[in-house]
Amino acid sequence: MGNKVNEIKRIVQDTKSLPTLPGIVLKISKLAEDDKSSVNEIARLISSDHILSAKVLKLVNSPFYGFSGRVSTISNALILLGVNVIRSLALSSSIFEIMEKSVVGLWEHSFGAAVAANTIAKILQLPDAEEISTAALLHDIGKAIIKIKLEEDYNQLISIIKEKDISMIDAEHEFLGTGHPEIGEWIARTWFLPEKLIEPIACHHNVKKSVIHKTKTAAVHLADILVKASDFGFSGDDIVPRIQTEAWDKLDLNEKILEEIVQETEDRLIEAKNFSLEIQTSGEKQS
Amino acid sequence: MKNNLRIALISKDCELSSQLSIHIESKGHQVIVFNNESLVLGYIYSDPSDIIIINFQFSETNFHGLISEIKKDCYFGTIPIIGLIDENTHNNIEWKDCPIDDFITLPFKYNELFSRISLAKNRIQRIFDNNPLTKLPGNTSIQKAIENTIGAPMSVCYLDINNFKPYNDTFGFTRGDEVIRMTARIISNAVRQTGDGGFAGHIGGDDFVFIVKNESAEFVCKTIINNFNIIASDLFEEEVKHKGFYIAKDRQGNENKIYLLTLAIAVVPMNTPQINHYGKVAEIAAELKKYAKKFTESKYVINRRKR
Numbered sequence: 068m069g070n071k072v073n074e075i076k077r078i079v080q081d082t083k084s085l086p087t088l089p090g091i092v093l094k095i096s097k098l099a100e101d102d103k104s105s106v107n108e109i110a111r112l113i114s115s116d117h118i119l120s121a122k123v124l125k126l127v128n129s130p131f132y133g134f135s136g137r138v139s140t141i142s143n144a145l146i147l148l149g150v151n152v153i154r155s156l157a158l159s160s161s162i163f164e165i166m167e168k169s170v171v172g173l174w175e176h177s178f179g180a181a182v183a184a185n186t187i188a189k190i191l192q193l194p195d196a197e198e199i200s201t202a203a204l205l206h207d208i209g210k211a212i213i214k215i216k217l218e219e220d221y222n223q224l225i226s227i228i229k230e231k232d233i234s235m236i237d238a239e240h241e242f243l244g245t246g247h248p249e250i251g252e253w254i255a256r257t258w259f260l261p262e263k264l265i266e267p268i269a270c271h272h273n274v275k276k277s278v279i280h281k282t283k284t285a286a287v288h289l290a291d292i293l294v295k296a297s298d299f300g301f302s303g304d305d306i307v308p309r310i311q312t313e314a315w316d317k318l319d320l321n322e323k324i325l326e327e328i329v330q331e332t333e334d335r336l337i338e339a340k341n342f343s344l345e346i347q348t349s350g351e352k353q354s
Numbered sequence: 355m356k357n358n359l360r361i362a363l364i365s366k367d368c369e370l371s372s373q374l375s376i377h378i379e380s381k382g383h384q385v386i387v388f389n390n391e392s393l394v395l396g397y398i399y400s401d402p403s404d405i406i407i408i409n410f411q412f413s414e415t416n417f418h419g420l421i422s423e424i425k426k427d428c429y430f431g432t433i434p435i436i437g438l439i440d441e442n443t444h445n446n447i448e449w450k451d452c453p454i455d456d457f458i459t460l461p462f463k464y465n466e467l468f469s470r471i472s473l474a475k476n477r478i479q480r481i482f483d484n485n486p487l488t489k490l491p492g493n494t495s496i497q498k499a500i501e502n503t504i505g506a507p508m509s510v511c512y513l514d515i516n517n518f519k520p521y522n523d524t525f526g527f528t529r530g531d532e533v534i535r536m537t538a539r540i541i542s543n544a545v546r547q548t549g550d551g552g553f554a555g556h557i558g559g560d561d562f563v564f565i566v567k568n569e570s571a572e573f574v575c576k577t578i579i580n581n582f583n584i585i586a587s588d589l590f591e592e593e594v595k596h597k598g599f600y601i602a603k604d605r606q607g608n609e610n611k612i613y614l615l616t617l618a619i620a621v622v623p624m625n626t627p628q629i630n631h632y633g634k635v636a637e638i639a640a641e642l643k644k645y646a647k648k649f650t651e652s653k654y655v656i657n658r659r660k661r
Binding site: 083084122125126129131132133134135137139142143146147148149150151152155156158159160194 | 392393394395396397399400401402423427429487528531532535536539540542543546547581584585588592
């Protein structure tokens with residue numbers, strides 16, 4: 068088991084980049100043809116994709132630029148890197164050859180969680196709404212690593228989940244000896260992402276563990292649950308976990324406000340679904 | 355020369371690539387080979403190499419787009435580019451459009467190539483007067499750039515950061531350096547985004563200069579101020595942001611109210627008879643800056659006097 072964990076750690080350390088959906092890259096390349104294309108539009112597209120966002124944040128926080136791991140949102144990254152750099156970075160991304168259901172599902176789950184987290188931040192009037200959505204967008208980056216870099220293990224996990232009717236994270240601990248929050252934390256550290264993003268990634272299944280960024284972690288935890296409860300996207304299993312007491316307390320939730328959040332999230336996920344279909348079909352047209 | 359350079363090799367000739375790789379790797383360097391140019395930029399941006407070698411053989415494009423894209427960026431522009439060029443063709447190259455640092459003719463001797471690599475690496479460190487912190491051009495280049503625009507419909511803009519010194523004293527120079535680097539990036543990106551050249555330089559400390567066309571000047575100032583405000587607000591705690599100031603002790607130990615970081619920009623259009631030499635620009639800018647600094651928020655002031 069220990070060997071497996073070490074192997075995963077090694078794989079994470081060697082991971083320089085991950086492939087993304089062709090639809091997103093295609094949309095960005097169309098925007099890029101138009102030289103005066105809106106910066107905000109490019110930022111919006113990148114913010115919908117967990118892989119591209121991670122890539123952009125990795126670059127802007129790399130020691131080369133000397134911002135010492137301080138940049139935690141895509142809009143700030145765009146200001147500091149400049150449109151040209153972001154554009155070339157997006158356009159040179161490797162893309163998936165085949166649009167597998169599980170890849171699209173995980174992308175949708177991540178994007179949906181970002182939408183839900185943004186709604187939570189707005190309704191609860193939390194500071195740093197964009198940071199919270201970015202953290203939610205990246206919360207399952209560990210699963211992307213398993214899916215892309217440990218394909219066979221991923222398939223095993225999916226059959227264990229079906230067979231035993233357990234959650235992804237339980238299956239991971241049983242089969243890999245570690246979980247996607249830890250794997251996500253390792254890649255986030257390897258890629259110099261800021262602590263504000265690392266903690267929610269590492270603790271979204273165990274809010275109690277979070278130390279400094281508890282509110283952000285609690286919001287991401289709740290967003291993950293809401294997007295699963297809405298049956299939006301696919302994150303590996305269909306089990307909707309309970310909202311942890313720590314998160315409930317930290318966010319100062321009550322039934323009424325939760326209902327408002329759920330309602331608003333549902334509405335915004337409908338828009339998100341349309342966007343997702345657009346991305347999926349434009350990706351197909353290309354191939 | 356440090357022994358383990360990372361060298362990006364761009365060449366359509368696979369045989370040459372593999373031979374070259376073996377020789378370079380035998381010297382302890384690392385080689386990353388690209389068969390076409392499409393993936394190069396993204397790679398250079400995400401994981402910059404120390405040297406770029408481009409094989410110009412069999413290439414109609416001459417890689418102009420790629421080279422100018424790299425050289426235009428103040429960070430990546432310092433990476434030396436060496437061209438491998440056919441003996442008979444280097445006369446035909448328009449070097450102005452092809453800003454590489456050195457070339458070597460094919461067929462070449464490996465020893466010569468290694469010396470060229472070493473030379474290019476050292477030369478770039480020697481001749482650049484770029485500020486080591488921001489990689490922006492320094493005073494020699496700034497003076498030249500300003501002198502070249504006298505009389506032209508261009509604006510020379512002097513920028514500095516208000517309340518930078520107390521920020522540096524309170525939070526330490528590491529955080530201060532970060533602010534300087536961020537400001538440099540914000541300025542050079544905004545200037546570059548206008549799409550028609552322009553110049554961004556770093557005088558030193560929190561003083562910067564940028565030059566843009568008169569008609570773009572206001573837009574660039576607004577973009578810089580707007581982007582700076584977004585980035586700078588992230589540097590402070592929620593409570594400080596809300597209040598708009600923090601309390602810090604000065605050198606005498608007195609407690610002072612320090613306002614957040616803002617910018618003051620003095621914009622001097624160069625096509626007026628009033629401006630006839632380099633010194634005059636700085637003099638006018640200093641006056642304008644004094645006015646711009648009277649405000650607690652970021653401000654740009656344009657010189658409107660014609661005499």
